[in-house]
Amino acid sequence: xxxxxxxxxxxxxxxxxxxxxxxxxxxxxxxxxxxxxxxxxxxxxxxxxxxxxxxxxxxxxxxxxxxxxxxxxxxxxxxxxxxxxxxxxxxxxxxxxxxxxxxxxxxxxxxxxxxxxxxxxxxxxxxxxxxxxxxxxxxxxxxxxxxxxxxxxxxxxxxxxxxxxxxxxxxxxxx
Amino acid sequence: xxxxxxxxxxxxxxxxxxxxxxxxxxxxxxxxxxxxxxxxxxxxxxxxxxxxxxxxxxxxxxxxxxxxxxxxxxxxxxxxxxxxxxxxxxxxxxxxxxxxxxxxxxxxxxxxxxxxxxxxxxxxxxxxxxxxxxxxxxxxxxxxxxxxxxxxxxxxxxxxxxxxxxxxxxxxxxxxxxxxxxxxxxxxxxxxxxxxxxxxxxxxxxxxxxxxxxxxxxxxxxxxxxxxxxxxxxxxxxxxxxxxxxxxxxxxxxxxxxxxxxxxxxxxxxxxxxxxxxxxxxxxxxxxxxxxxxxxxxxxxxxxxxxxxxxxxxxxxxxxxxx
Numbered sequence: 001x002x003x004x005x006x007x008x009x010x011x012x013x014x015x016x017x018x019x020x021x022x023x024x025x026x027x028x029x030x031x032x033x034x035x036x037x038x039x040x041x042x043x044x045x046x047x048x049x050x051x052x053x054x055x056x057x058x059x060x061x062x063x064x065x066x067x068x069x070x071x072x073x074x075x076x077x078x079x080x081x082x083x084x085x086x087x088x089x090x091x092x093x094x095x096x097x098x099x100x101x102x103x104x105x106x107x108x109x110x111x112x113x114x115x116x117x118x119x120x121x122x123x124x125x126x127x128x129x130x131x132x133x134x135x136x137x138x139x140x141x142x143x144x145x146x147x148x149x150x151x152x153x154x155x156x157x158x159x160x161x162x163x164x165x166x167x168x169x170x171x172x173x174x175x
Numbered sequence: 176x177x178x179x180x181x182x183x184x185x186x187x188x189x190x191x192x193x194x195x196x197x198x199x200x201x202x203x204x205x206x207x208x209x210x211x212x213x214x215x216x217x218x219x220x221x222x223x224x225x226x227x228x229x230x231x232x233x234x235x236x237x238x239x240x241x242x243x244x245x246x247x248x249x250x251x252x253x254x255x256x257x258x259x260x261x262x263x264x265x266x267x268x269x270x271x272x273x274x275x276x277x278x279x280x281x282x283x284x285x286x287x288x289x290x291x292x293x294x295x296x297x298x299x300x301x302x303x304x305x306x307x308x309x310x311x312x313x314x315x316x317x318x319x320x321x322x323x324x325x326x327x328x329x330x331x332x333x334x335x336x337x338x339x340x341x342x343x344x345x346x347x348x349x350x351x352x353x354x355x356x357x358x359x360x361x362x363x364x365x366x367x368x369x370x371x372x373x374x375x376x377x378x379x380x381x382x383x384x385x386x387x388x389x390x391x392x393x394x395x396x397x398x399x400x401x402x403x404x405x406x407x408x409x410x411x412x413x414x415x416x417x418x419x420x421x422x423x424x425x426x427x428x429x430x431x432x433x434x435x436x437x438x439x440x441x442x443x444x445x446x447x448x449x450x451x452x453x454x455x456x457x458x459x460x461x462x463x464x465x466x467x468x469x470x471x472x473x474x475x476x477x478x479x480x481x482x483x484x485x486x487x488x489x490x491x492x493x494x495x496x497x498x
Contacts, residue, residue, distance in 0.1 A: 011417045033247035035319035067212045075236030077322040078242060078357060081229040082219030085260045089212040093205065134325035135371050135392050140325055
């Protein structure tokens with residue numbers, strides 16, 4: 001049994017349902033397709049939710065899920081096929097490697113880790129595009145991942161909600 | 176956690192494989208999986224960037240995410256509809272009056288255009304040139320900006336089901352805004368003129384000088400490249416499509432020359448132009464299509480050109496033998 005929650009709120013969670021994971025990833029994809037005014041500043045919700053599930057459930061969500069989501073994002077955004085797929089599979093690998101470490105930190109410490117992960121994924125995508133001959137669009141592309149990391153506490157709150165069980169205090173129980 | 180640490184001291188655990196004990200079958204190692212997916216992605220990247228082989232896969236996936244996309248654009252569309260509903264009567268009357276006066280002047284221009292077109296057709300028949308066929312146009316609405324900071328694209332709400340094909344020029348009421356680069360079933364992707372990879376053949380209205388305008392990227396301007404430093408061009412010159420590429424019909428307004436930098440150190444002048452159309456703003460566009468069939472492009476290399484007729488000729492000879 002692993003300590004599946006942060007030290008800030010050490011409560012035992014219910015097992016996660018597959019429908020929660022799939023639903024949250026679909027919602028994230030939907031949020032990414034919203035008509036943003038400036039696409040460089042918009043946070044990448046899919047990457048954020050993917051990192052969340054890779055950190056929380058590394059056995060259920062991993063590289064394959066990241067790769068498939070990346071393909072969907074590529075097709076939906078009309079960018080080079082495989083750009084997001086590569087970035088998301090590397091992101092999934094990095095977050096699974098960090099998953100044990102990240103959960104020991106309080107939420108803001110986790111958010112710092114997530115910021116590094118998201119900037120890394122954006123960097124991979126940027127490298128792919130620069131190699132394919134695009135112009136560097138400016139350092140504004142780092143703002144999106146940082147905003148995404150700032151949303152980490154909110155994402156944790158929302159995505160763990162289905163797993164929290166009602167607090168039933170039993171005074172007579174030994175432990 | 177302590178149990179896990181104990182295990183990891185007993186069994187050599189590689190990389191991130193922290194919890195699962197090695198005696199359960201857990202599929203291939205993470206690094207192997209990473210190598211598999213990364214090489215798959217790289218292969219896709221090369222196939223797409225170099226050979227454009229992934230269009231089938233892309234259109235299938237695009238159709239799969241289309242419901243999500245239309246759902247995502249729904250709130251904005253709904254908001255616009257609500258705003259339209261609550262538009263004040265005074266504003267509507269004002270709009271109506273303005274549109275009516277525009278319609279009058281446009282109708283007059285259209286009459287003159289028709290007369291000129293008829294005359295042009297007669298003259299062309301007289302000199303034996305091919306007649307220009309009328310353009311078919313499809314009105315469309317811009318759904319959203321492409322979600323890619325590295326290129327300048329928009330997505331419009333008409334696709335191959337409405338007859339939009341890749342390569343068709345897209346205009347608004349003031350001039351060219353871009354070209355359809357990918358036509359999905361229900362939506363299509365338009366690359367704007369200001370995209371770095373987008374080129375359009377133009378002609379200076381004043382003296383007929385031909386040039387090619389390229390997108391300048393983030394600034395939203397166009398650039399005329401490879402124009403000699405002493406080229407006959409000045410600030411304020413209007414550029415229209417020359418039509419020599421067969422994609423854009425001739426005579427559509429493209430841009431106005433905004434700035435010319437002539438440096439003696441370089442052989443070429445640096446010419447920056449302001450697009451005539453609202454390339455980065457505006458909502459309603461028109462997708463044009465040449466009704467005329469394009470003549471086949473001449474082959475690039477000699478041997479390939481010789482090969483093709485030979486292939487066509489063979490069956491014909493057989494037919495002749497048979498008959």
